Amino acid sequence: MAGSSSVVHRLVVVGADAAGMSAAHQALRTARAAGVDLRVVALERTRHTSYSACGIPYWVAGDVEDGDRLVARTAQEHRAAGIDLRLGVEAVGLDVAARTVTGVDVATGARTTWEYDDVLLATGAAPVVPPWALDADGRVVPGVRAVKDLDDGAAWVAMLAGAPRRGVVVGGGYIGLEMAEAFVRKGLATTLVTRREVMGALDPDMGARVREAVERAGVTVRVGEDVGSLTVGPDGRVACVSAVPTGSGTAGPAAGERFEGDVVALGLGARPRSELAVAAGVAIGDLGGVLTDDRQRALGPDGAVLPGVWAAGDCCEHVERHGGQRVYVPLGTHANKQGRVAGENIGRSAAGDPEDGTAGGPARFGGVLGTAITRFVANGVHVEIGRTGPTTQQALDSGRDVASLVTQSTTASGYMPEASPIAVKVLAEKGSRLLLGLQIVGGAGSAKRIDTAAAAIWLHARVDDVAAMDLSYAPPFSPVHDPVQIACRRLAERMQW
Amino acid sequence: MAGSSSVVHRLVVVGADAAGMSAAHQALRTARAAGVDLRVVALERTRHTSYSACGIPYWVAGDVEDGDRLVARTAQEHRAAGIDLRLGVEAVGLDVAARTVTGVDVATGARTTWEYDDVLLATGAAPVVPPWALDADGRVVPGVRAVKDLDDGAAWVAMLAGAPRRGVVVGGGYIGLEMAEAFVRKGLATTLVTRREVMGALDPDMGARVREAVERAGVTVRVGEDVGSLTVGPDGRVACVSAVPTGSGTAGPAAGERFEGDVVALGLGARPRSELAVAAGVAIGDLGGVLTDDRQRALGPDGAVLPGVWAAGDCCEHVERHGGQRVYVPLGTHANKQGRVAGENIGRSAAGDPEDGTAGGPARFGGVLGTAITRFVANGVHVEIGRTGPTTQQALDSGRDVASLVTQSTTASGYMPEASPIAVKVLAEKGSRLLLGLQIVGGAGSAKRIDTAAAAIWLHARVDDVAAMDLSYAPPFSPVHDPVQIACRRLAERMQW
Numbered sequence: 001m002a003g004s005s006s007v008v009h010r011l012v013v014v015g016a017d018a019a020g021m022s023a024a025h026q027a028l029r030t031a032r033a034a035g036v037d038l039r040v041v042a043l044e045r046t047r048h049t050s051y052s053a054c055g056i057p058y059w060v061a062g063d064v065e066d067g068d069r070l071v072a073r074t075a076q077e078h079r080a081a082g083i084d085l086r087l088g089v090e091a092v093g094l095d096v097a098a099r100t101v102t103g104v105d106v107a108t109g110a111r112t113t114w115e116y117d118d119v120l121l122a123t124g125a126a127p128v129v130p131p132w133a134l135d136a137d138g139r140v141v142p143g144v145r146a147v148k149d150l151d152d153g154a155a156w157v158a159m160l161a162g163a164p165r166r167g168v169v170v171g172g173g174y175i176g177l178e179m180a181e182a183f184v185r186k187g188l189a190t191t192l193v194t195r196r197e198v199m200g201a202l203d204p205d206m207g208a209r210v211r212e213a214v215e216r217a218g219v220t221v222r223v224g225e226d227v228g229s230l231t232v233g234p235d236g237r238v239a240c241v242s243a244v245p246t247g248s249g250t251a252g253p254a255a256g257e258r259f260e261g262d263v264v265a266l267g268l269g270a271r272p273r274s275e276l277a278v279a280a281g282v283a284i285g286d287l288g289g290v291l292t293d294d295r296q297r298a299l300g301p302d303g304a305v306l307p308g309v310w311a312a313g314d315c316c317e318h319v320e321r322h323g324g325q326r327v328y329v330p331l332g333t334h335a336n337k338q339g340r341v342a343g344e345n346i347g348r349s350a351a352g353d354p355e356d357g358t359a360g361g362p363a364r365f366g367g368v369l370g371t372a373i374t375r376f377v378a379n380g381v382h383v384e385i386g387r388t389g390p391t392t393q394q395a396l397d398s399g400r401d402v403a404s405l406v407t408q409s410t411t412a413s414g415y416m417p418e419a420s421p422i423a424v425k426v427l428a429e430k431g432s433r434l435l436l437g438l439q440i441v442g443g444a445g446s447a448k449r450i451d452t453a454a455a456a457i458w459l460h461a462r463v464d465d466v467a468a469m470d471l472s473y474a475p476p477f478s479p480v481h482d483p484v485q486i487a488c489r490r491l492a493e494r495m496q497w
Numbered sequence: 498m499a500g501s502s503s504v505v506h507r508l509v510v511v512g513a514d515a516a517g518m519s520a521a522h523q524a525l526r527t528a529r530a531a532g533v534d535l536r537v538v539a540l541e542r543t544r545h546t547s548y549s550a551c552g553i554p555y556w557v558a559g560d561v562e563d564g565d566r567l568v569a570r571t572a573q574e575h576r577a578a579g580i581d582l583r584l585g586v587e588a589v590g591l592d593v594a595a596r597t598v599t600g601v602d603v604a605t606g607a608r609t610t611w612e613y614d615d616v617l618l619a620t621g622a623a624p625v626v627p628p629w630a631l632d633a634d635g636r637v638v639p640g641v642r643a644v645k646d647l648d649d650g651a652a653w654v655a656m657l658a659g660a661p662r663r664g665v666v667v668g669g670g671y672i673g674l675e676m677a678e679a680f681v682r683k684g685l686a687t688t689l690v691t692r693r694e695v696m697g698a699l700d701p702d703m704g705a706r707v708r709e710a711v712e713r714a715g716v717t718v719r720v721g722e723d724v725g726s727l728t729v730g731p732d733g734r735v736a737c738v739s740a741v742p743t744g745s746g747t748a749g750p751a752a753g754e755r756f757e758g759d760v761v762a763l764g765l766g767a768r769p770r771s772e773l774a775v776a777a778g779v780a781i782g783d784l785g786g787v788l789t790d791d792r793q794r795a796l797g798p799d800g801a802v803l804p805g806v807w808a809a810g811d812c813c814e815h816v817e818r819h820g821g822q823r824v825y826v827p828l829g830t831h832a833n834k835q836g837r838v839a840g841e842n843i844g845r846s847a848a849g850d851p852e853d854g855t856a857g858g859p860a861r862f863g864g865v866l867g868t869a870i871t872r873f874v875a876n877g878v879h880v881e882i883g884r885t886g887p888t889t890q891q892a893l894d895s896g897r898d899v900a901s902l903v904t905q906s907t908t909a910s911g912y913m914p915e916a917s918p919i920a921v922k923v924l925a926e927k928g929s930r931l932l933l934g935l936q937i938v939g940g941a942g943s944a945k946r947i948d949t950a951a952a953a954i955w956l957h958a959r960v961d962d963v964a965a966m967d968l969s970y971a972p973p974f975s976p977v978h979d980p981v982q983i984a985c986r987r988l989a990e991r992m993q994w
Binding site (some may be wrong): 045052054055058059063064069070072123174321331332334336337349358366367368369370371372373374375377388393395413414415416417447448449450451452454455458459460461464465466468469470471472473474475476477478480481482484 | 515549551552555560566567569671753818823829830831834835857862863864865866867869870871872874883885900910911912913914922942944945946947948949951952953955956957958961962963965966968969970971972973974975977979981985
């Protein structure tokens with residue numbers, strides 16, 4: 001590569017998953033188009049690159065036959081694109097003044113230091129593992145496991161191959177729900193323990209609909225309980241967990257309720273891996289994530305851009321698009337988009353391109369709405385969940401005056417065999433009449449409708465706008481008015497001008 | 498009803514299907530809220546009200562067991578809401594100066610004249626029946642039938658109960674495709690004859706994908722042919738139709754190709770029923786439909802609003818939201834929305850409310866994008882179709898400088914068993930970068946994604962906006978980037994700033 005270009009620019013990418021590799025490839029494309037010889041080194045502490053963490057529950061459930069299928073781009077593919085990818089190298093030092101990154105080979109302990117012109121922090125997220133899941137040596141008790149990376153996935157496939165009879169899922173969010181599905185489909189007697197209502201990303205009245213569906217599939221659900229301890233069996237593996245009421249449940253259980261489980265899945269969320277950034281003096285937000293501007297430039301402690309330091313993906317906090325508040329939404333969609341934004345800007349910067357003078361301006365990340373979907377399909381139950389924008393509580397917390405309602409409709413025209421119930425909750429701001437958020441719980445064909453609302457919210461639509469839109473209709477797909485539209489129309493009618 | 502209110506206002510609604518009855522109920526709600534005693538008479542020439550014409554092919558196919566299930570609101574329900582509904586009464590005269598409507602009882606021939614303060618024309622559409630389908634007396638030859646109203650549906654159910662062996666469908670649009678599906682599912686050897694590529698509402702390259710799917714299901718498809726004559730068998734029923742090349746087909750057939758058919762479905766579109774309006778001097782557009790403003794006030798020959806005359810639904814021409822050109826899109830979604838707009842404005846007008854002074858302004862119909870979906874599911878083939886906005890040709894015809902591309906993706910993450918191919922064609926305007934149109938052809942889960950694009954186009958989004966949106970992702974529902982978003986991003990990248 002050397003010699004043909006007049007300019008050499010060095011980028012070190014820390015973390016070779018969605019954000020890091022999106023950035024690396026985009027930076028290469030942008031730099032090459034500008035005739036810049038960009039040299040990219042990517043450090044990855046694991047042996048895996050660019051995989052779908054969201055696919056792991058489906059691998060565990062048996063929908064995906066092999067973890068390799070979850071890999072979007074292999075190490076070979078990254079290297080073929082010209083990226084100097086170092087697997088099994090953990091970045092342990094970042095000197096933003098000297099512009100160096102130091103890495104340790106996790107197998108040999110060998111240390112290497114790379115100089116950079118730009119560094120991208122894409123260190124991702126770590127699953128939350130509570131103290132009760134650890135033994136005296138700080139190791140996770142066998143039979144208990146999070147669901148975060150490909151090693152977790154392989155461990156779960158192996159554990160379920162051992163034909164356990166009882167499974168406990170701790171946490172009622174996306175991962176919890178998806179692992180409960182996997183357990184039920186694998187024939188385990190399954191208990192789901194969750195501090196708040198199932199699907200805490202929804203309003204409680206919508207979450208309750210999900211809980212009822214999961215219960216219909218045979219899952220024992222305990223809402224308002226927090227696991228506080230576990231008991232290890234004679235084989236050294238988990239035997240049961242003990243829960244205590246949190247006071248937020250709908251049905252208060254007896255203190256110290258015990259749930260037997262041969263396996264225990266941890267679905268307690270994730271936290272940003274920001275240790276490297278913290279040590280280097282990069283600004284960290286209240287939620288523990290790296291702070292950046294909307295070009296993915298990392299900020300320093302004074303809030304100013306740190307020259308040459310970029311960050312993207314699950315190690316970062318995000319900005320809620322409308323409210324502007326910092327949120328933490330570790331999702332591959334954002335990681336990919338932020339990586340592309342960072343890569344584009346790094347590539348232009350490498351080319352000496354004054355970003356603001358570029359046609360179209362610099363690449364910017366537009367913020368998050370918190371759009372998310374999942375489903376639970378087992379034992380004849382099919383429930384889909386979609387959400388976007390703030391919940392009612394989040395909207396109230398941000399000082400907005402809101403109106404909301406829930407509409408019951410069907411996914412298809414009522415006379416069609418495909419028609420399933422669908423409940424849509426819509427949330428709008430009084431006065432401005434802006435659509436703020438929307439939540440969906442319903443049968444097959446429900447969840448992806450959330451994108452209509454996400455598009456509308458992204459573009460600052462009022463509920464009246466959604467009510468007027470020319471959305472699609474045909475009997476196998478929708479009633480004459482789409483359920484999302486019906487909900488918005490009814491709320492528009494109810495809100496006084 | 499009389500006596501309790503100080504004001505009496507008379508509304509005559511001509512046509513008691515989607516537009517007419519939406520308007521009637523909305524006008525009653527609005528007027529009652531204002532304390533006005535609105536008297537509504539609704540004249541309907543058939544015996545049916547408020548039914549789903551779009552559901553008829555599914556009734557014919559056997560998905561719906563009874564035509565009564567297609568009725569959204571019965572005559573009894575309309576009457577219970579206070580509407581004086583006259584079934585079997587055809588409006589034959591409208592005097593806009595005298596403000597009277599004259600109707601004829603189609604059974605008895607009795608004539609009645611109603612005075613009105615406001616009249617709403619909601620006379621709907623009639624199927625196109627070509628001359629070759631008629632016998633010497635002008636009657637449709639037995640075995641040949643359109644698919645427009647509940648009588649057609651009942652006739653088709655009866656015809657297919659006679660176990661015909663061969664079916665011909667004339668016309669490759671929505672109804673044609675849906676009837677081809679019904680024929681195949683009922684076991685008929687099916688031929689589809691269409692003047693242009695299948696699904697002429699799509700660009701030809703996307704329509705070709707639909708054709709290939711339909712052919713995989715065993716349908717014989719003839720593109721570029723027009724039926725010119727038919728042959729009647731010894732039983733007086735249709736025996737075969739003869740087609741001639743139109744010159745627009747991909748494979749020119751021999752002149753006079755004959756297709757045997759025990760039954761022949763006409764899917765040649767519909768035309769506005771505007772005879773009453775024409776005779777009354779209401780303005781008619783080039784497409785044959787009643788012209789209105791966006792409040793659904795009918796226009797006179799001079800282009801000014803005709804006092805007291807309103808129109809809504811399939812008898813009207815529509816305005817394309819962005820281009821402003823008149824289009825004819827007979828669809829229940831528009832009929833319902835226009836009916837509500839008309840009803841709201843009629844109700845306010847009855848209350849003496851100066852519309853423009855009302856908070857929120859008068860109700861307005863926001864135009865059409867031409868959003869539509871359907872599917873073809875038979876013989877192991879499942880293809881879904883969605884479209885919104887102009888086709889490439891329509892955009893060029895309206896003088897826009899456009900860029901487009903087709904993206905191949907999957908409906909779910911590629912490693913999931915649900916993943917099916919999906920092709921997305923996206924069309925944007927150069928310079929403004931506005932998303933103009935989007936077309937989808939793909940497997941299960943494809944079509945309803947069109948609503949994301951419809952929302953974006955409705956709200957004047959650029960392709961860059963769609964590329965940046967926070968749309969939903971989970972492996973059973975989508976790749977990390979939704980196919981609609983991928984298509985927009987790729988086009989945004991390709992378009993020069």
